[in-house]
Amino acid sequence: MANKYTRKSKTQIPQNDEFVSFWQRAYDFISPYGRPIAIGGGLLLVMLAAVWATDRLFVSRKQNATEMLGRVLRIYQAELLPEDAKPEDAKPKDDDTPRFKTAKERAEATVAELDKLMKEAGSSSAAEDAQLVRAGALFDLGRFADAEAAYRSFLDHVSKSDKLAVVAREGLGLSMEAQGKLDAALSAYQEIEKAGGDTYRDRAQFDQARVIAKKGDKKKAFDMYKQILEKSPTTPLREEIQAKQAQLAS
Numbered sequence: 001m002a003n004k005y006t007r008k009s010k011t012q013i014p015q016n017d018e019f020v021s022f023w024q025r026a027y028d029f030i031s032p033y034g035r036p037i038a039i040g041g042g043l044l045l046v047m048l049a050a051v052w053a054t055d056r057l058f059v060s061r062k063q064n065a066t067e068m069l070g071r072v073l074r075i076y077q078a079e080l081l082p083e084d085a086k087p088e089d090a091k092p093k094d095d096d097t098p099r100f101k102t103a104k105e106r107a108e109a110t111v112a113e114l115d116k117l118m119k120e121a122g123s124s125s126a127a128e129d130a131q132l133v134r135a136g137a138l139f140d141l142g143r144f145a146d147a148e149a150a151y152r153s154f155l156d157h158v159s160k161s162d163k164l165a166v167v168a169r170e171g172l173g174l175s176m177e178a179q180g181k182l183d184a185a186l187s188a189y190q191e192i193e194k195a196g197g198d199t200y201r202d203r204a205q206f207d208q209a210r211v212i213a214k215k216g217d218k219k220k221a222f223d224m225y226k227q228i229l230e231k232s233p234t235t236p237l238r239e240e241i242q243a244k245q246a247q248l249a250s
Contacts, residue, residue: 209224
């Protein structure tokens with residue numbers, strides 16, 4: 001299995017532990033269950049390579065919309081400039097990818113590029129896929145209501161069996177959770193458990209337990225975390241679950 005990818009940066013958008021970036025959520029969902037993928041410096045599709053490399057981007061590379069989406073992904077994954085960077089360092093490199101000082105600037109530029117893509121090629125399959133990346137960028141910017149709408153739009157255009165539908169469904173739940181729509185978020189996570197089968201059950205139950213704790217039923221949440229560990233002792237979420245249990249027990 002590939003090593004976890006992280007974008008090195010001294011400037012990040014502050015987030016609660018459950019509200020991690022779009023790319024981290026995508027990686028957390030896909031990597032434990034998919035085929036091994038190489039994740040490292042310079043790889044364009046980083047978190048979604050296992051899916052887009054075969055199903056989307058490379059199938060129709062000649063399409064202009066696909067090329068635009070590829071550029072968007074390069075922008076959103078561009079390494080941030082150091083604090084002492086010179087003006088010339090911010091100029092686009094050989095692949096025409098701009099550089100940014102903050103994660104916020106990078107996410108805003110991503111949204112702007114995606115809006116342009118969707119305006120110019122809104123009916124293309126690449127534009128439909130772009131909604132997922134746009135939703136993630138909006139989420140990272142703290143624009144949770146807009147992110148919710150974008151996740152819904154993506155889900156309207158893909159089948160429930162699509163691998164990326166799982167990522168979008170959790171993103172939808174997280175967006176609603178961030179807005180305090182706990183019952184709606186809980187329903188979204190329950191839908192993942194029903195549709196995803198055994199593959200995504202741990203993650204879906206983990207999300208549910210977190211919301212249940214927020215709703216005030218700490219005992220039920222603790223028991224759900226315990227049940228996950230009993231049924232899946234080697235779950236990739238083990239450390240996170242134990243941390244949540246410790247918080248609930250304190």
